[in-house]
Amino acid sequence: MKIKIATGMLTAFAMMSQAHAAEPAACQAPTFSDVGWTDISATTATSAILLEALGYKPEIQILSVAVTFESLKKGDTDIFLGNWMPLQEATQKPLVDAGEIEVVATNLEGALIGYAVPAKSYEAGLKTYADIAKFKDQLGGKIYGIEAGSGANGTILKMIDEDMFGLGGFELVESSEQGMLAQVQRAIGSGNDIVFFGWRPHPMNVRYELEYLSEGNDVFGPEDGAPPS
CATH class of the missing domain: 3.40.190.10 (Periplasmic binding protein-like II)
Incomplete structure (x- = not known):
């Protein structure tokens, strides 16, 4: 054989x-x-x-x-x-x-994107998108994203501009993936709370103890950021 x-x-x-x-x-x-x-x-x-x-x-x-x-x-x-x-x-x-580009195939199913937090923050009650505003002081009024011009940051900025989930007073910190995750590591190491844009699969899900927030009204896509199969 x-x-x-x-x-x-x-x-x-x-x-x-x-x-x-x-x-x-x-x-x-x-x-x-x-x-x-x-x-x-x-x-x-x-x-x-x-x-x-x-x-x-x-x-x-x-x-x-x-x-x-x-x-x-x-x-x-x-x-x-x-x-x-x-x-x-x-x-x-x-x-x-417009026929200017072509989608050839789906190369990954079952992925997930959306707001993520350290497991400790989740256990403390930061579990849904509406909970973010309740933790504003602990979060320093900041949400951490990836590079400027990305679809993720555009979605986050829209939430802030439209005061969705009470995020009107928050600031989006735009950075690279590496810069964002460096901030996540510092927050987890010092026991602080942080909300950031996460996705799976990615090594971050193995490297850190993370949880994804729920009840996001599909702002990042159906099923709180899980793409349709």
């Missing part, structure tokens, strides 16, 4: 290599966008390694989400593996409807 599987894999590899050789030169060096999120960096790097094994010469570009979609539209970038839906729908859907 093992030999047959191995032979089948080698045969498939040979067939794909032959197909690759017949492709136009422009298709042999695909470009990826990596927006700097750990999970997307991992999947992008893995995909590039697989393509290299098939004889391609992939290139990975470090771009913001906004620049990524514009680059896809212009044809300067070929592949983006971090299209979180429905969070990025406002940016993605018009381009898809």
Whole structure:
């Protein structure tokens, strides 16, 4: 059985290599966008390694989400593996409807995005989106997000602007994923409360004891940020 599987894999590899050789030169060096999120960096790097094994010469570009979609539209970038839906729908859907970009497949199901807090904060009563305002003093009136221009930060800013869940007096601290998680680590290490934008899968869910807030009225998508399957 093992030999047959191995032979089948080698045969498939040979067939794909032959197909690759017949492709136009422009298709042999695909470009990826990596927006700097750990999970997307991992999947992008893995995909590039697989393509290299098939004889391609992939290139990975470090771009913001906004620049990524514009680059896809212009044809300067070929592949983006971090299209979180429905969070990025406002940016993605018009381009898809206009035929300027194409959604090829869903590469992950069962993911989750939304507000996250340390387990200690959750146990203290910070369990829902409406609870955030009750903890304003402990939180220093701040919510920590990722890079400026991201769909996540746009959603958070809308909540603040519209005073949803009583967040009108809060400040969004925009940073990189790494900067945000550094702040999370400091808060957990000192026993302080913090609300930040989290997502799963991501190493943060293993590195820290976290809980995701509930009753968010689907602001980050159905089922409090769980994308539809």
